[in-house]
Every structure is written in C-alpha cells, then in structure tokens.
Amino acid sequence: MSCTPQNYPEKNKAPVSNVVNDSETVINNGNSVDTIYKNTTPQYVENLNFAKSKILSEIEILLPEIDNQNITRDFVNAFELTVYKKNAKNIQLNINTYKDKTELNNIILQKASPGKIFIGPLTSADTENIITECPKGVLFFSFASDRKQAGKCVYLINFFPEDDLLTLFSNFKTDSKIALLYPENNYGRYINSIIDSFAAKSNSIIINRASYKEDLSNAREAIKELSKYELRKYELERQKKILKEKNDEASKKALKKIEKFETIGGLDFSHLILPDYGIRLLQIAPLLPFYDIDPQKVQFVGTGVWDNEAFFSEPSLQGSIFSGVPQSERRQYFNDYYLKYRKNPTRTITIPYDLVGILEYVINNKLNLKETHHLLNDKSISFDGIDGKFSFKKNIISRKLNVLKISNGKANLVN
Numbered sequence: 001m002s003c004t005p006q007n008y009p010e011k012n013k014a015p016v017s018n019v020v021n022d023s024e025t026v027i028n029n030g031n032s033v034d035t036i037y038k039n040t041t042p043q044y045v046e047n048l049n050f051a052k053s054k055i056l057s058e059i060e061i062l063l064p065e066i067d068n069q070n071i072t073r074d075f076v077n078a079f080e081l082t083v084y085k086k087n088a089k090n091i092q093l094n095i096n097t098y099k100d101k102t103e104l105n106n107i108i109l110q111k112a113s114p115g116k117i118f119i120g121p122l123t124s125a126d127t128e129n130i131i132t133e134c135p136k137g138v139l140f141f142s143f144a145s146d147r148k149q150a151g152k153c154v155y156l157i158n159f160f161p162e163d164d165l166l167t168l169f170s171n172f173k174t175d176s177k178i179a180l181l182y183p184e185n186n187y188g189r190y191i192n193s194i195i196d197s198f199a200a201k202s203n204s205i206i207i208n209r210a211s212y213k214e215d216l217s218n219a220r221e222a223i224k225e226l227s228k229y230e231l232r233k234y235e236l237e238r239q240k241k242i243l244k245e246k247n248d249e250a251s252k253k254a255l256k257k258i259e260k261f262e263t264i265g266g267l268d269f270s271h272l273i274l275p276d277y278g279i280r281l282l283q284i285a286p287l288l289p290f291y292d293i294d295p296q297k298v299q300f301v302g303t304g305v306w307d308n309e310a311f312f313s314e315p316s317l318q319g320s321i322f323s324g325v326p327q328s329e330r331r332q333y334f335n336d337y338y339l340k341y342r343k344n345p346t347r348t349i350t351i352p353y354d355l356v357g358i359l360e361y362v363i364n365n366k367l368n369l370k371e372t373h374h375l376l377n378d379k380s381i382s383f384d385g386i387d388g389k390f391s392f393k394k395n396i397i398s399r400k401l402n403v404l405k406i407s408n409g410k411a412n413l414v415n
Helices: 069-086 101-111 130-136 161-171 186-200 219-227 229-244 249-258 278-284 331-341 347-364 369-377
Strands: 018-021 025-027 033-035 058-064 092-098 117-119 139-142 154-156 177-183 205-212 271-273 299-302 321-324 381-385 388-393 396-399 402-407 410-413
Touching: 058 069, 058 101, 069 092, 069 331, 069 347, 092 101, 117 347, 130 139, 130 154, 154 396, 161 186, 161 321, 161 396, 161 402, 177 186, 177 219, 186 205, 205 219, 219 278, 331 347, 347 369, 347 381
Parallel strands: 058 092, 058 117, 117 139, 139 154, 177 205, 177 271, 271 299, 299 321
Antiparallel strands: 018 381, 025 033, 321 402, 381 388, 388 396, 402 410
C-alpha cells in the first residue's frame, strides 16, 4: 500500500528537517557527500559489494497487523500526514503489515535489494536477527527499544531513557542528593539498572531508592521506606514525650509547634526521580506529600514519559521538572493530525516525521549506501526535527533534550 495522502485539505507545508552541520561537510556537484571525518563509515560498509548502490526512493514500512494495532494505525497515519506536509514527491512509502515473524521475514526476503530502506520492525522481538540481512545492501530503521539490536545496517530510532538521564544529571546542581522511586515494570527496572552510571559521571549522588508494584498495592510502604517515614515519625513522638515532661515555657512552645507535624527531621535527598506515567503517576504523586515528602522542599523529577498535558495540572506535580522538548515545536503537527483523523495520536508520531526528513535528504541528494552510512555515523552532523536536535551514536538515535518545569497546566523551558 502506497502512503500517499488522498483528499486532504490544503494546509501550510512544513519544512523538511534540516541537516545541521557542525564541521566541514560539503555537498559536491556530483551529489556525493564528502567530509573531513574519513573514519566514520563502519568497516563492514567499506567491504560491501553494494556500497555504491544508490538509496532507492521506494521505501518499505514494516508494522504488525495484530499486535500493537493502535500504534500501527497511528504510525500509518503519521507517515501519510508527513508525506503531505513535507510535500515529499520523491519518496514512495509502501505499508507492509505482518501477523507474525514468519510473515515479516518473508516480506523482507521479497523486498530486499541493494539500496532498499526498511522502516521497522516495531518491536525488539521482531527486530532480533534482522542484522543478518545487512550483506544484501539494505538499511533498517527499527523502532525497537532494546539497544542490543543496533549495529551494522540496523539503526534504532525511538525515545531512549539514556537521553533523559544524561540531560537531568547534567542539569542537577553540584552535590545534589538523588532518590529514585520506580515502578516494578520493564521501564522502571531499566531506569534503575542504568541510573548509577549516569550519577557516577556527574556531580550528584544516589542516596536512596525504592520500588513499587504496578498495581500500587505496596506504594505506600515504598514511599515510607524511601522517606524513612516511620523512623522520622518515631523521632517526633520521642521529642514530644521529652517536651511534655518539661514545664518551662520554651518547652511548651516547642511542643505546640511540633504537634502539627507528621514527622520530624529533614529528608536526606534533594531530588526525587519518579520514572512513571499514565494513571499510576496521577495516583502516586499525591501520596508523596501525604507521607511528608514535601514538593516545596524536594524537587520532583520525571523523564520524557511525563511529556503529557494530563500531568501538567496535577497539584502535587507543580514545580516539578522533567526532560523533554517544548510542545510548541510539534503542536501544529499534532493539531493537523487531529483535524485529519479526528483522534489524539500517541506521543511517538513525531518519530515518522523526523525520520522521513532524513530519508528525503538522502534520496534528494542521491546518496549511495556508503554515503548514507557516512552521513548517519558522522559525529559532526546532527539533524533538526520537531523533537529537537538528534544524531546517531553507534547506530542509536541520541536526542538533545531540555529541562522543562511544570507550572499552571504548562511545561515551560528552564533556562
């Protein structure tokens, strides 16, 4: 199925994503790319018979037919809308859906040829072992989240939490003391598994961490454990008892003052990272101040999964920060999507938009396979998309994010 918009009302065309050149890169008259970075092309490309094959303008999109139907539908719509908005006349996108891995492999087998680009598969499981197709002179842009799937002709384009943590730890003040409260799911456990490496390279330190089940059945206990709630409550009761045994005015005043407290003593962390989303975030965030983790004293911190207006009006999240990019960059695209399809899309529909921008550049400049690998691996080059600037490092997209602060229903850029 060709991804060509049909009967779409006329609107302002969006510009193609820019290739931002941070060093000397030249587009020669022969339409080939030359650069001062001569060693950025992977060695296996140099040895390919198809290294000089031109990238084909007919691109194959690989999406599951049954699993993740909502994402598949949103991505198909996003590719259609993107081709229209960019007025990308030199690209043909063919939508291929598959029921299982066998069908996927058959599609790749039938479509693979030197210079062919595949967008997909969607998941890490479906991306596994497609690297074996690389000798055929093809390229894959997979949406997989498992970074181990990247390599050779397989590039991963997604939202990776490594970019979030790098941005956050780069912006924490020196000697910040960090606590982590995470859900016991794949995302939360993954954050827990990588956070120490980012802290070790920063001027901050991880003080404490706790986790809670996805059904929140032990969330209160996890928060109490993190904040040492019972210990601080015990200390409050102990001090009350001491003051009650004294009859001087100073003790009476002190007792009256602390009687309104739930606990006593400060928390040992200055920032609390809460990498959760959806209804769970709206349920767990109000529990934090209830158990004496005061957002006026502790900076609540989120990752890119907080980038949703549903969270911006939650009282307990006011003043919180998270990593992301301002919504102003993509608001028009999301509005156009809603006008066309009458539904709010998933947050990830910006991925097709930015990816098509790269591919349009490659095809319009008639790059061959080697030159395309060179472009993607060149450390001096970044791409400017509606989700900010990004580049590829070891075949994985790396995004330059900002820190945003939630206030009065909005997320504003922190200077």
